[in-house]
Amino acid sequence: MVFWQTLFSLFIFFLPTQLGWHFWPRYSYVFGLKIDYLSPTLFLTDVLLVLALIAWWVQRYKQLSRGHSTELSRGPQVEGGRKAKRYKETKIALGVFFFLLINIFFAQNHWLAFWKSLKVLEIFLLAYLVFKESNLVIKTLERLLPWVVIYESIISLCQFMKQGSLGGLFWFLGERSFSLMTPMIAKGEFLGRLFLRPYATFSHPNSLAGFMLVCLIIILVKRKFTGIDVAALVLGTITIFLSFSRVVLVSIFILVPYYFSKVIKIKSDRKIVLAVGLVFIIFFSVLLVNNSSFEESYFQRVELNEVAIKLFLRSPIVGIGLNNFIPVMANQKNFGQVYWLQPVHNIFLLLIAETGLIGLTLFLILIIKLFRFLSPFAENLKRKLVDDREEFSASPGTVRYLASEEFRSRRRGVLYSTPRSEGRRYPERKPEGASLKTRNIKFLMVTVVITLTGLFDHYWLTLQQNLLLLGIVIGVSYFQKKR
Numbered sequence: 001m002v003f004w005q006t007l008f009s010l011f012i013f014f015l016p017t018q019l020g021w022h023f024w025p026r027y028s029y030v031f032g033l034k035i036d037y038l039s040p041t042l043f044l045t046d047v048l049l050v051l052a053l054i055a056w057w058v059q060r061y062k063q064l065s066r067g068h069s070t071e072l073s074r075g076p077q078v079e080g081g082r083k084a085k086r087y088k089e090t091k092i093a094l095g096v097f098f099f100l101l102i103n104i105f106f107a108q109n110h111w112l113a114f115w116k117s118l119k120v121l122e123i124f125l126l127a128y129l130v131f132k133e134s135n136l137v138i139k140t141l142e143r144l145l146p147w148v149v150i151y152e153s154i155i156s157l158c159q160f161m162k163q164g165s166l167g168g169l170f171w172f173l174g175e176r177s178f179s180l181m182t183p184m185i186a187k188g189e190f191l192g193r194l195f196l197r198p199y200a201t202f203s204h205p206n207s208l209a210g211f212m213l214v215c216l217i218i219i220l221v222k223r224k225f226t227g228i229d230v231a232a233l234v235l236g237t238i239t240i241f242l243s244f245s246r247v248v249l250v251s252i253f254i255l256v257p258y259y260f261s262k263v264i265k266i267k268s269d270r271k272i273v274l275a276v277g278l279v280f281i282i283f284f285s286v287l288l289v290n291n292s293s294f295e296e297s298y299f300q301r302v303e304l305n306e307v308a309i310k311l312f313l314r315s316p317i318v319g320i321g322l323n324n325f326i327p328v329m330a331n332q333k334n335f336g337q338v339y340w341l342q343p344v345h346n347i348f349l350l351l352i353a354e355t356g357l358i359g360l361t362l363f364l365i366l367i368i369k370l371f372r373f374l375s376p377f378a379e380n381l382k383r384k385l386v387d388d389r390e391e392f393s394a395s396p397g398t399v400r401y402l403a404s405e406e407f408r409s410r411r412r413g414v415l416y417s418t419p420r421s422e423g424r425r426y427p428e429r430k431p432e433g434a435s436l437k438t439r440n441i442k443f444l445m446v447t448v449v450i451t452l453t454g455l456f457d458h459y460w461l462t463l464q465q466n467l468l469l470l471g472i473v474i475g476v477s478y479f480q481k482k483r
Contacts, residue, residue, distance in 0.1 A: 004055035005136065008129075011048040012144045016152050016211060016465050017201050018174030019044045027109050030330045030341055036203070037326060037343065040115045043464050046122065053125055056133070089128075096124060099362070100322075103355055107321020108328055116322035123471040130475025138476060142222050145215050146232035153235035156198035156208065160242050163196045174201040188244035197244050207459040207466055209245035210449070212236045213252065214469055217446050247456045251449050301345045301456075308349040312356070319356035347454035347461050367451060370477045374444035443477050 020043035028038040100117040107113035130137045155175070158166055164179035171177075176199065178185050186197045186205050197205040216236045219229055240248055307329050311320050320328050325343045344350050352360040450460055450470065459466045 002055075002059060004052050004059060005140070007048055007052035007055060008137070009140055009144060011045055011052055012140055013148060014045055014048065015468060016148055017044065018203070018464055019172055020046075020174070020464070025111070027111055027327065030327060033341065035326060035341055037462055038112060038323065041464075045464065045468060049122065049126060049468070053129060056129055060132075093124070096120075096362075099355075099358060102318055103322055103359070106315065106318045108324050109321065112323040112327070113321040119467065120322070123467055123474075126468065126471035127475035127478070130472050131478050134476055137472070138221070141218055141472070145219055146226075146228045149212060149215050149219070149232040149236040150228070152200045152208070152212070153232075153239040156200045156239045156242060157235070159198040159200065160196065165199075170201070175199070176203075190244075198239065198242055200239075202465060203463055204459065205243040206245045206248070206453075206457050207463050209240050209243040209248040210453045210457070210459060211465055211469060212240050212243075213248050213449055214446050214473065216240075217255075217442050217449065221442050247453045248449075251452050254452075255445050255448065300340050304340065304342070304344040305346060305349055308344040308346070308353040311353040312349075315356060317356045317358060319352070319354045319359060322354050325350060325354055343458045343462055345457050347458055350458055350461060366474070367447070370447045370474070371444070374440045374447060374477055443473070446473055447477065 020041040022036075023040045023042075024034060025040070028035055028040075030038070100120060104110055104113040104117055155166065155170060155173075165175055165177050167175070167177065178196075178199065180187070180194075180196045186199070187194050188197045189195075198208070199205055200208050202208040202211065216233055219232055219236075222229060225233075240252070308325070310332075311325065311328060314320060326341055330341065344353065348360065348363075351363050450473065454460050460470050461467065
């Protein structure tokens, strides 16, 4: 294992922790209170990721330097294709960089926008590394994520049984000090009984639940399950239920019927599975809505949604600035009685408020591309269009070139055959098998989870662990296009 892979493995293992060094400049206070969202923080995972990126770039530079003559010997078309791909990647990077500069310039607090822009660039580089080394990253995730889920689940279960934080060494993993009597602590209510919702090493149980659900789906990508995988799936599922995150629970009961019908392929029993899933959705929705804290939480979120729309109207093109939502909201006197010092609980409203129409459009393009790359319908449609194009527009000259020895050598030994009709030549594709299709479906489920939970919470854009996991998901999902 090379050095950058060791660092990246440590990064994955400590991914759910939030050990960090917080800085508290004047702009991180609102009404005299320290606001974690506004505090510039250097996390352990940031250090590990930056070191892994540097080591990876050094290794990649050495490999490119040694293999430059080999690349040239493969022919001008191969080298030209690589240059075109690098040119496209450079354009995307420069576009993101210049938009961040514009956003910082128009932000009310330039420092807050600057620090958040650095985080965006970090996520962008993480996704790029994962995209380039996706096979190794997937193997690392399959090897380490079960252990990550297990130790986070054990911490959650112990917190739930104790009804408070564990303390001691767990503080170094990012656990905060709390108990059932702590003001503003997240509580659940089931059948009239209050209980503490476990935090593990996260800032909130909702963030924990979203992180765990995505990890469990990624574990399901594996072809064969070991005892550790099964333990992770069981403990992770228990942790999600104890977190009492309404949106994550509803997401589970939406995706479970889809998983059984698409992946396990119980075609004859599909209607039964869907009916059972619907019953579970209705049952747990009634239990969750029949909660004393639900009404209060609902009206708080509605007020924050209204604030987000008003802030968007102030600067509809480039927004009020990254990470400026809380201070701008607090400085306004015409937004009613909203002093719930958190971002709006909707990633799309948060984006359109802080980055305007430009930022929201870029994010929507990203999400739409993820769905296109991962959707089985999109893949089938793409293949049909390619086959139709080859059938009706392949010229005799193109066919002769595809059959030539020159083309075969440039494709490094890829053979061509002549199926069905004379004159038509198709590349012999390696059978993808069920594993690749299943992997796409499961990462499509991950994208659905992130989109659905993002409609009702903000942690995918504001909290360290979820942001980093989002970068990994984006990189792996874009790699599926290359497959």
